[in-house]
Amino acid sequence: TVFRLVIAIGTGPGLVLMLRWFWWRINAAAELTAMVAGFVVGVSARSPTRLWRSFVDRNLQ
Secondary structure, three states: HHHHHHHHHHHHHHHHHHHHHOOOOOOOOHHHHHHHHHHHHHHHHHHOOHHHHHHHHHHHH
């Protein structure tokens, strides 16, 4: 569903936003990279390909 995709996108910046409180070197570029990475992971997890299914099946057994 769309809700799961939004949650997957939001998990990327979550850690970066928490790290920003403790580490001064986290900047806007790191936050944007985390958002893009969260989006890529969210979309790739939503569309199961043959490679993704083989990875999941191998790790579940």
